[in-house]
Amino acid sequence: MADEQNAPGTSPEGSADDQGAGTRDEHRDDAQGQPSGDQAADVTAERTAREAAEKRAEDAEAEVSRLRRSDAAVKDADLDALRAEVRQEFTAQLVRAELRAAAAGRLRDPADALALLDVSALVGDGGDIDAAAVAAAVDQLVKDKPYLAVEQSGSAPWGDVGAGPRESAETEPATPLDRLRRAFGNS
Secondary structure, three states, rough: HHHHHHHHOOOOOHHHHHHHHHHHHHHOOOOOOOOOOOHHHHHHHHHHHHHHHHHHHHHHHHHHEEEEEEHHHHHHHHHHHHHHHHHHHHHHHHHHHHHHHHHHHEEEEOOOHHHEEEEHHEEEEHEEOOOOHHHHHHHHHHHOHHHEEEEOOOOOOOOOOOOOOOOOOOOOOOOOOHHHHHHHHHO
């Protein structure tokens, strides 16, 4: 406000400097003693340009202020969204690791459990891993697709094909008649 009062041409009575500045421009005469129209137009153009520049500067400052306020308001929401995204990704990694661990002794390839089960369904309330749901999901997968399960210990993977040493070797019957008696259980 004080700057506006001291600015040239703003006070009603005008100061000596104001009058001198204004009259200098007005007293510039061309060769015939008349005020030049070009100089008056130049002064008016400069004033208009200065006013437009000041208006743009005020608008820019207002926009910067608005953006700073909105950035401060959005920053908290951005941080919360970023935290939620990181938490969700980390939880999904933990569930996948838990699922691989649960499937390790039960499935031939634990990666099958990751491919065939819905990982998001195994997350409990609050983002915790539901260990019971993981175990139940692996059990159900083994029940639904038994060919994915690890072979039970003690059973031969291919069955008995008749090759290799035998546990008990019977003596060969002496005659063909003895062989028939043994085959039909008539001793």
